[in-house]
Amino acid sequence: MGESVEGAVEFEIGGEIVPPGERRIVAIPVSQQVSGLSANLALQVVHGAQPGPVVFVSGAIHGDEIIGTAVIQRLSARLDPQRLAGTVILAPAVNIFGFLQHSRYLPDRRDLNRSFPGSRKGSLAGQLAWTFLEHVIGRCSLGIDIHSAAIHRYNLPQIRIAAGSPYLVELAMAFGAPVIIESPLRDGSMRALAQGREVPMLLMEAGEALRFDRLSIDIGVSGVCRVLAHIGMIEADDGLSHVGIPARANKSSWVRAPRGGVTHRERKSGDIVHKGDLLATVGGLFGEGPMEMVSPIDGIIIGHATLPVVNQGDALFHIAEVAQLEHAGERIGSITEAILASEPEGPAQPLMDEDEVI
Structure with a gap:
């Protein structure tokens, strides 16, 4: 130098x-x-x-x-x-x-x-x-x-x-x-x-x-x-005084297709869900034998599959467990609106360092 x-x-x-x-x-x-x-x-x-x-x-x-x-x-x-x-x-x-x-x-x-x-x-x-x-x-x-x-x-x-x-x-x-x-x-x-x-x-x-x-x-x-x-590199607002408080989590659950077929989603990324809430149904090619997928936990959907055609066991929803879920609603609600404008149960699992379907 x-x-x-x-x-x-x-x-x-x-x-x-x-x-x-x-x-x-x-x-x-x-x-x-x-x-x-x-x-x-x-x-x-x-x-x-x-x-x-x-x-x-x-x-x-x-x-x-x-x-x-x-x-x-x-x-x-x-x-x-x-x-x-x-x-x-x-x-x-x-x-x-x-x-x-x-x-x-x-x-x-x-x-x-x-x-x-x-x-x-x-x-x-x-x-x-x-x-x-x-x-x-x-x-x-x-x-x-x-x-x-x-x-x-x-x-x-x-x-x-x-x-x-x-x-x-x-x-x-x-x-x-x-x-x-x-x-x-x-x-x-x-x-x-x-x-x-x-x-x-x-x-x-x-x-x-x-x-x-x-x-x-x-x-x-x-x-x-x-x-x-x-960190002082540019002159701008760092947002800490007015940007909504993010939800925080350290573990999650994957929800998988209970059968092969065609899915019809009821929920998407950004939605707040409670245990037992309906996430999607999966039925056969004629819609026969529909099976419901429900949330295993209270949390926020942080990822979802966009392809409706699935095999049994495909991971369709990724839900993060969030403490004090009621305080996350206002911020996440605005994000859910933005997303719309732009476009078998197991134990909770740790979230890894970048997204991978487990």
């Missing part, structure tokens, strides 16, 4: 020098493609005119989870390096291999979010994980990673954090998503690695794979901006 004439520190990344108050798109080589051409990690560095924290915002670590890409495009347009304190590293498609193939995985069929810390000379997934660690995570004091549900599934916008961190709770409250979930960390995940490096992380879950929806994008952009405002 060097000094500018004003005394602000230049930012060096991947051999590129970014002067204070400017932005650069940087391509960091990861591996070689079948064609022999270089495959790169594409980053945009927005380097503020004033000193401050270094924060990364990443999307598409699973290549088909593209909501983060849209959020980051909007953020790039909003962030003015001349008015920024610190540095924001934007990574709109971390798993560029899966992104190009519309696939969750890399060509070697590995899950990038189970491959950290990776290795410079390891598998393709390991090389990409190592590159992201070396050039991004290792440079930052905070990360925001954006995921979505799988294809034919929808997730209510939510923030997931590691348990036991008042600072992460504070950041999650500033983000202002409808639900905050304290969830365990998965071995090999970006969040687990970052925690081991003492880099706190927020994980946003929102929307559906391979689709953009306005609600998820709007909540993502507004949430990241509020977090940046809260």
